Amino acid sequence: MDFDLTDEQRLLKDSVERFVADRYDFESRKRFMAEPEGFSREMWASMAELGLLAVPFAEEHGGIGGGPVETMIVMEAFGRGLVVEPYLSTVVLGGGLLRHGGSEAQRAEILPAVASGEMLLAFAQVERGSRYDLHDVSTTARPDGGGFVLDGEKGVVLHGEGADRLLVTARVSGGRRDREGIGLFLVDGKTRGVSRRGYPTQDGMRAAEISFDGVRLGPDSVVGEPGNALPLVERVVDEAIAALCAEAVGAMGAMGETTVDYIKTRKQFGVAIGAFQSLQHRAADMVVMTEQARSMTYLATMMAGVDDAAERGPAIAAAKVQIGRSGRFVGQQSIQLHGGVGVTMEYKIGHYFKRVTMIDTAFGDADHHLSRLAETGGLFKAA
Amino acid sequence: MDLRFTPEENAFRQEVRAFFRENLDPKVHAKLVEGRHASRQDLVDWTRTLNAHGWGVPHWPAEYGGTGWDPVRQYIFLEELQAFPAPAPLAFGVNMVGPVIYKFGSDEQKARFLPRIANMDDWWCQGFSEPGSGSDLASLKTKAVRDGDDYVVNGQKTWTTLAQYADWIFCLVRTDPAAKKQEGISFLLIDMKTPGITVRPIELIDGGHEVNEVFFDDVRVPAENLVGRENKGWDYAKFLLGNERTNIARVGVSKERLRRIRELASLEHIGTEPMIRNSRFREKLAAVEVELKALEMTQLRVVAAERTREKGKPDPASSVLKIKGSEIQQATTELLMDVVGPYALPYVPDREDDRWDELANEPPIGPDWAATVAPTYFNWRKVSIYGGSNEIQRNIIAKAILGL
Numbered sequence A: 001m002d003f004d005l006t007d008e009q010r011l012l013k014d015s016v017e018r019f020v021a022d023r024y025d026f027e028s029r030k031r032f033m034a035e036p037e038g039f040s041r042e043m044w045a046s047m048a049e050l051g052l053l054a055v056p057f058a059e060e061h062g063g064i065g066g067g068p069v070e071t072m073i074v075m076e077a078f079g080r081g082l083v084v085e086p087y088l089s090t091v092v093l094g095g096g097l098l099r100h101g102g103s104e105a106q107r108a109e110i111l112p113a114v115a116s117g118e119m120l121l122a123f124a125q126v127e128r129g130s131r132y133d134l135h136d137v138s139t140t141a142r143p144d145g146g147g148f149v150l151d152g153e154k155g156v157v158l159h160g161e162g163a164d165r166l167l168v169t170a171r172v173s174g175g176r177r178d179r180e181g182i183g184l185f186l187v188d189g190k191t192r193g194v195s196r197r198g199y200p201t202q203d204g205m206r207a208a209e210i211s212f213d214g215v216r217l218g219p220d221s222v223v224g225e226p227g228n229a230l231p232l233v234e235r236v237v238d239e240a241i242a243a244l245c246a247e248a249v250g251a252m253g254a255m256g257e258t259t260v261d262y263i264k265t266r267k268q269f270g271v272a273i274g275a276f277q278s279l280q281h282r283a284a285d286m287v288v289m290t291e292q293a294r295s296m297t298y299l300a301t302m303m304a305g306v307d308d309a310a311e312r313g314p315a316i317a318a319a320k321v322q323i324g325r326s327g328r329f330v331g332q333q334s335i336q337l338h339g340g341v342g343v344t345m346e347y348k349i350g351h352y353f354k355r356v357t358m359i360d361t362a363f364g365d366a367d368h369h370l371s372r373l374a375e376t377g378g379l380f381k382a383a
Numbered sequence B: 001m002d003l004r005f006t007p008e009e010n011a012f013r014q015e016v017r018a019f020f021r022e023n024l025d026p027k028v029h030a031k032l033v034e035g036r037h038a039s040r041q042d043l044v045d046w047t048r049t050l051n052a053h054g055w056g057v058p059h060w061p062a063e064y065g066g067t068g069w070d071p072v073r074q075y076i077f078l079e080e081l082q083a084f085p086a087p088a089p090l091a092f093g094v095n096m097v098g099p100v101i102y103k104f105g106s107d108e109q110k111a112r113f114l115p116r117i118a119n120m121d122d123w124w125c126q127g128f129s130e131p132g133s134g135s136d137l138a139s140l141k142t143k144a145v146r147d148g149d150d151y152v153v154n155g156q157k158t159w160t161t162l163a164q165y166a167d168w169i170f171c172l173v174r175t176d177p178a179a180k181k182q183e184g185i186s187f188l189l190i191d192m193k194t195p196g197i198t199v200r201p202i203e204l205i206d207g208g209h210e211v212n213e214v215f216f217d218d219v220r221v222p223a224e225n226l227v228g229r230e231n232k233g234w235d236y237a238k239f240l241l242g243n244e245r246t247n248i249a250r251v252g253v254s255k256e257r258l259r260r261i262r263e264l265a266s267l268e269h270i271g272t273e274p275m276i277r278n279s280r281f282r283e284k285l286a287a288v289e290v291e292l293k294a295l296e297m298t299q300l301r302v303v304a305a306e307r308t309r310e311k312g313k314p315d316p317a318s319s320v321l322k323i324k325g326s327e328i329q330q331a332t333t334e335l336l337m338d339v340v341g342p343y344a345l346p347y348v349p350d351r352e353d354d355r356w357d358e359l360a361n362e363p364p365i366g367p368d369w370a371a372t373v374a375p376t377y378f379n380w381r382k383v384s385i386y387g388g389s390n391e392i393q394r395n396i397i398a399k400a401i402l403g404l
């Protein structure tokens, strides 16, 4: 049992932290967000150069063969920097779905292009009525000749507007909420019948509403088992949750430090406000909540690589609950301890708060995962 | 990073568990499961069983009877002990005064006291708090004046846990009233049979007798019972309190409680449905489980870091363990209140008596496990007060971790 990083992992951590510290300050981020695509292509190219986009992929696909720990390292640093580039959607989600479920041809074509920064991916899964249920799918993929015809609407697709390829869940058979009958399809964003409406998100990124209207797909667009893609989707979403936990912990750490620095310097009543015990205790509680979140991120990271969903699921759900709760507490208190400046657009603390809030609503909020966990019979089974 | 235990560690866990299964009196085990306390004799017997096996004081240095286990094995042992559940050896001896003696005591003190602590030949209690000195411990007033080969002690200690059983008490006393408050304190070992000591019970909120007031009236204590140097007692006390906080998370205790809650909640019904099927209850239970899992991981981080830390230096993160550990323990007592429902109400004064079953010539009122539930809930408010209150822990985090 150890929490130590290997030498390579420590190198990765140093390099990604340095990258964020040197090149991703708050002012630069504002510039990146103002670019046409809502992020910086130059940063994306630098991330590719540093090998960050190659982290989880096998060497034969241009990757560096990292696992969940490497992803955690990158995401935590990105959380500190509030990085807006499409890492989660392209590398973790899209890349993850292909890595675990893609055919050899799909992987050979796409993963090297992802790793080199040439191709962007997005995961089109949420629908207007599905909320957080991955099995609630109304979009249909009707078999047609050797291929499929895709019809339906997907919402809040992270970085969906500019993605070169979309990974789309669609129902091949069965009723709207059946666990069976769900397929996963690889769709070129420019195919006829795909229309995308992009918009900015609360936390400074971009997302899209996407409709599919009689989109014709060839047989080579199927990812994984046609009609039985749910286990694949669940697995990759669990990996994405672990990655989001790490990002949130990075953001919480930055919020804690920023807040403590602030209360050490801001003076009222002739003293630094950090001399007031009520604020000290609030800051101490932020430490407690951040450490608990960090602990659960380690757990999620370890469990993300487990194949057995029954073993993996409860731990991931528990981690997401903790992250949701901790993120909310640390975020709200950070704002409170800053006073008025905390609720301005100009100052960075609010942007962290917005990001951790949106992380809670990604792939199931704390309440969702609490009921998921409650259904499983708990974390502490009789040993 | 690998959060799994090694096969050897898992085998060790099985060995520990098997030892408990074979050697703990089932009656004592049942008491703990039911939320009652082990009696004085239960604790003495069990400590001797452990000690005879070489496990009386695993965390002590090998030369004083320790096992030489690394922090991970220490943790596994403790967690198994708590989760089994088996009685925990008396902390005042093995976790508090024992380490102070082997670290700061004289050779005579080591030879005289340590083996008797490990075997529970002496029952120790802790005389730190006073009526006017709780969180601000260094303000204590009980004074010791040197007179020939003795110190003469006058004053009062309070909240002294299980002093009614104690053979010895370790006390902080003021030896230099003129010095700055932390610098005039000494650490004395006092035989409870010494003339001039009076012990008076304090009844706690649940009706139990676990704490006392201890009065000192011209109590003569041989100067050889001074630990370390005169007026250096505060340093030893800080060392002791640091040790007190390392095992404060009590993850194993809460794990056992949550399992028990789950079991009882499948016996109790809401309407026609077992309580454990009730989604509101289940989610409350799951929420505490999440917190406990996070605490367990935090505890393991501290344990893993201990392997490389300087020995005897407590991690400031132990304040995190204290705060969350006590909150979670309290949350488990609340969940049990939820499970027992209206049968929390009857007050059963004899519930801690060893002859409880025989005494009751009538069947229990409500489920037979109900009697301890409300008293435990009331009594457990203590865990966020003692051992450095949770507010004091927040002060420590603010100062030691955040530099505020």
Ligand SMILES: Cc1cc2nc3c(=O)[nH]c(=O)nc-3n(C[C@H](O)[C@H](O)[C@H](O)COP(=O)(O)OP(=O)(O)OC[C@H]3O[C@@H](n4cnc5c(N)ncnc54)[C@H](O)[C@@H]3O)c2cc1C
Pocket (backbone or CB within 6 Å): A277, B125, B126, B127, B128, B129, B133, B134, B135, B136, B158, B159, B160, B161, B162, B211, B382, B385, B386, B387, B388, B389, B390, B391, B392, B395
């Ligand atoms: C069941 C039980 C068993 C005990 N056993 C022993 C024992 O065996 N031996 C022994 O020596 N002692 C023992 N104690 C005493 C225990 O250590 C004290 O109760 C504890 O230190 C708190 O002191 P106090 O009760 O005087 O509360 P106070 O110190 O008066 O505190 C009252 C409230 O004020 C808060 N407070 C105090 N100072 C501050 C501050 N600086 N900042 C913010 N908040 C503050 C506290 O957190 C608390 O909420 C025991 C206590 C209990 C309840």
